Amino acid sequence: MPEWTQVIVRTLVAVVFLFALTRLLGKRQISQLSFFAYITGITIGDLAATVSLDLESNWYLGMVSLAVWAIVSLGIEFLQLKSKKARDFIDSTSTILIKDGKVLEDNLKKEKLTNEELLQQLRAKSAFKLAEVEFAIMEPNGEINVLLKKEYLPLTPSDLGIKVAPDSEPQTVILDGKIMDEPLATRGFNRLWINTELEKIGVSVDNVFIGQVDSYGQLFVDLFDDQIKVPEPQQKAALMAEMKKCQADLEMFSLSTNQKEVKSMYEQCSIQLEQIIAEVKPLLIR
Template identity: 45%
Template sequence: MPDWIIVIIKSVALLVILFTFTKILGSKHISQINVFEYISGIVLGGIVAIHTIEPDLNITYAIIAMFIWFLIPYSVERISLKSKAFRNFTEGKSTVFIQDGKIMEDNLKKEGYSSDDLLEKLRNKDIFLASDVEFAVLEPDGSLNVLPKRENKPLTAKDLGITLAPQKEPQTVVMDGNVLYESLANLNLNKSWLEAELAKLNVSIENVFLGQADTDGQFYVDLYDDKIAVPSPSEKPLLLATMKKCQADLELYALSTENVTAKKMYQQNSKKMQQAINKIETYLT
């Protein structure tokens, strides 16, 4: 058999094995690797590379070596789940850099970080004054997590005493011109609703590259034809405008009628409508 055919066969076979081992190790092995996992990954890749470009090498030896280097990190990961001491040894521990607003110089030196390195990490978090930080910790993967001082945190709805309605994640309901029925069901919507929304925009589903909907039923689309402008969802502003018009009409009716009973009814309903507007205006704007 020609060498080039052997190289192709071995490349495909070893790639499939490497892919399988990586999937078994899990996504954590890809997104957050420690030093031990990093070394294992290099060795596995090296084994595949060497046995791919050398047709004379026995592929059985490659498979045995790959299995050993797969088994070691896999076993280490399982043991780490049961033993914190072992996990600290293989994955490392978090190191506090700033505590109670004070920089821990000894911990910086221990991890080989200078003050410039710390400031660079803080700037990556959009913090330019170290004095604005209450707590900062260096994670085993090298990222710095920062807790700003309370007065430097952005205001939230909770800080302002505003209660917001629960909200689920938006769902992609159309992709590449195809309806994703499971995503529609997650929002308690159906194809009839989707067809009605597309009719409002005067577009067919085949022309939709991507369509997304949120928990409020707002529909956002991107078309294959970028020259066609699609209006933004307007249900919320229209609802708020309609409520304000109703409230204004009730006030107008109260002023224009001479009937005492009718005037009182209009005034009461106008106040109720205003109270409803005050409660949901923040939600609709």
Template identity: 50%
Template sequence: MPGWIFIIVRSLIFILLLFITTKILGKKQISELSFFEYVAGITIGSIAGEVVTGLEANIYHGILAVVIFGFVTWLVDFISLYSKGFRDMIEGKGTVVIKDGKILEENLKKERYTIDELSALLRQKNIFKLADVEFAVLEPRGNLSALLKKENLPLTPKDLQMKMPNEKEPQTVIMDGHIMDEPLRLSGKGRGWLYTELEKLNVTLANVFLGQVDSYGELTVDLYDDKIQVPQPQQRPLLLATLKKTQADLEIFSLQTDCEKSKAMYKKNAALMQETIDKLSPFLNG
């Protein structure tokens, strides 16, 4: 049999074998690797390449070697789940390189990192001044975790004591012009509602590349024809505007009436409406 046929057959066998091995080892093999996983990945790839192109080599020996390395890698990951000491030995520990706003030069030298390399890692996190950093750790997988000084931290709604709604995962209900019934059901909607919303947006189902329902029950779409402008959902802003108008009307009524009893009633309900608006504003603002 010609050599090129052997290469095709062996290539297909090892593509399948490596795919199965990687699936068994999990997503860590295609993400950031530990030292051991890095070595194991290179070795498995080298074995596969050698057996695929080595026409005189025994293919079963190559398969056995891949299986052994795959099993050892899986075993190391399994033991690491239950033993911190073993995990620290295999994967290493994080190294503190900035503490209390000061660079720990000795730790930086121990990891063989220069100031330029540290600065580059900080820039990847949009940190351009070392003086802004309170604490930073060089993780075992080579990435940097950094904590800014309190005065440099961005403000959050919690800092401003603002109430924010809980966001849920948006459900993709239309894909490539086809309705996805399961996500539509999970969003608590039906096909009738979907067709009504598409009609409001003045678009056809066939022209929708992607349609999603957010946690507020609003439909947003991306069309095949990017020249068509799709109006943004207005239900929440419209409801908020209606509530504000109602509250303003109640205040006007309280000023216009001469009846003290009616005036007190209008003022009370205007205050209750204002409380409702304050509570719902985080949910209804855009």
């Protein structure tokens, strides 16, 4: 067999074997590199390259070595799941870099981190001013997480005493001009409904790049032709406006009549509708 053919065959075998090992080791191997995972990744990559190009050695010995590394890596991960001491020893522990707004220089030296690198990492977390940082910690994988001082934290509806409705993930119902029946059925709709919604905004399904339906049944679309402006869904705003109009009409009716019973009825209906509006408002102002 020619050498170039051997290289192709060995490379293909190594790719398949590496793919199987990666699936076996799990997603953590590619998402969170610990010290040992970092070493394992480098070694397995080097072994795979050797298996592909070193034609003088027996290729199956490289596969054996790869399998041993995978087994050892799985054993280490199992040990980490069972023992916190093993986790701390292998992956190290988190290091506090800023506490109560004060930079801990000794911990910076321990992690071999300069002040410029610290500021760079803080900027990566949108903390451009050191004076705004209350707490910062370096995780075992090297990532730095930051907690801003309370006065610099962004406001949330909870801070303002505003109730908001729960929300669920949107369902992608159109991709590349094709209707996706399964996610559409998940929202309780069908093709007739989506075609009707597209007709309302004057768009054909062929021109839709991505279409999503949120938990309130509103359709949002992004078109292939970016020059076309698509109106935002207004169902919730229209419903809120209609309810307020009805409540205002009831108040007007109560003021326009002299009959006490009728006036009382209109006033009670207006109060009840006002209470309903207050209850459903969090659902309609998202």
